[in-house]
Structure formats: C-alpha cells, structure tokens
C-alpha cells in the first residue's frame with residue numbers, strides 16, 4: 251500500500267448542486283491520511299448569456315481541468331448532472347478529448363467513481379453508468395458506494411444516492427439543496443474511493459498477456 255494518493259474530483263454543474271456534492275466528496279477524500287483531493291470542473295460549453303438567462307451558476311471557484319492532466323491522478327471521481335438519463339454534454343466533450351490518454355493507456359488501473367444530481371431522480375443511476383462506460387474503456391477500476399455507508403439504506407426521506415454513487419435530488423424547479431444525508435453519502439464515497447486509490451497507487455496498472 252502506498253503512503254499517499256492523489257485524487258481529482260472533477261465535475262460539471264449548471265446550478266450548483268453537483269458542485270456542492272463535489273466538495274463533500276473532497277472532504278471525504280481528505281479524511282484519509284495521505285490522500286490529496288483537487289476539485290476542478292470541466293469547461294463550460296453554453297454561452298454565458300444563455301446560462302444567465304436560465305439562472306445558471308456562471309461563477310464557480312473550482313479551476314478548469316485540462317483533459318490530459320487526468321494521467322497525474324491515482325483516483326478520478328466524476329460528478330455530472332443528469333441530462334435525459336445521461337452525462338452532460340460538457341462532460342462528454344471533455345472525455346472526448348482523452349483519446350491520447352486512451353492510446354497511451356495512461357488511465358489503466360486508476361480508480362474511477364461517479365456521482366450525480368437529478369431533478370426527480372429519473373436517470374440517476376443510468377447517468378452514473380453512462381460515465382462508467384467511458385471509465386471501462388480507459389481500463390479503470392470502477393468503484394461505487396457500498397451499503398456500509400450508514401445513510402444508504404435509510405428511506406426516511408426523499409434522497410439521492412445509491413450503490414452506484416452519491417446523488418442529490420433537486421426538485422423540478424431546482425429548489426432543493428443537497429440534504430445532510432446526501433452530503434454524508436458523498437463524503438463516504440470520497441473516503442471509500444481514496445482508501446482504494448491509496449491501496450492501488452504506485453502499482454503498474456497495465457498488464458501483460460501471460461505466456462500460455
């Protein structure tokens with residue numbers, strides 16, 4: 251096991267819900283000794299005028315990530331709002347620039363995990379899985395959110411989050427903010443992923459075909 255691990259919490263967020271979860275995830279990562287969390291976001295594609303007209307959160311403090319920098323991390327935790335049950339175009343566009351990393355096998359053996367935000371919960375898990383597909387193509391070790399998280403089996407209130415990954419439900423008008431239980435689950439996921447990333451850090455992810 252390595253003494254340290256570098257993780258990136260990389261997200262896209264139009265209204266700030268996924269952004270809030272990203273910081274809860276980073277909090278969980280940082281609670282693991284030797285684990286570092288960098289919070290970044292993918293570049294926006296929507297014109298600022300359109301964003302402002304839709305009441306979107308134009309200013310977000312997280313720096314913009316470069317697709318090629320993913321190779322620098324031991325763990326990559328991705329957050330995206332649901333778009334018709336799928337990842338957002340902004341995130342898709344970011345991933346579509348990671349071809350050089352795929353060619354070089356740079357992400358093979360790195361830990362990947364995903365969280366999301368939906369307005370009604372419709373598409374919560376398919377959105378997370380839509381990111382898993384890309385992670386599998388990169389040869390990543392995909393990690394979810396285990397039921398050892400105390401709030402996961404709690405059904406006392408409406409909430410996002412499932413064994414696929416943390417989530418929040420915003421309500422159709424976006425008026426609901428992430429609840430304490432949703433934030434707990436996000437933080438648990440960050441902690442869980444960081445522990446696994448630390449175990450795998452420093453290893454050579456790329457395997458060779460054994461001689462028959």
Ligand SMILES: Cc1cc2nc3c(=O)[nH]c(=O)nc-3n(C[C@H](O)[C@H](O)[C@H](O)COP(=O)(O)O)c2cc1C
Nearest residue numbers: 263264265266267268331332334335367368369370
């Ligand atoms: C084009 C579009 C498609 C969406 N599709 C869904 C959907 O399939 N299911 C759902 O519950 N919410 C859907 N939403 C709502 C977003 O998921 C919601 O605004 C988002 O979770 C808010 O997260 P954010 O604050 O991080 O942007 C959609 C929103 C847009 C703009």
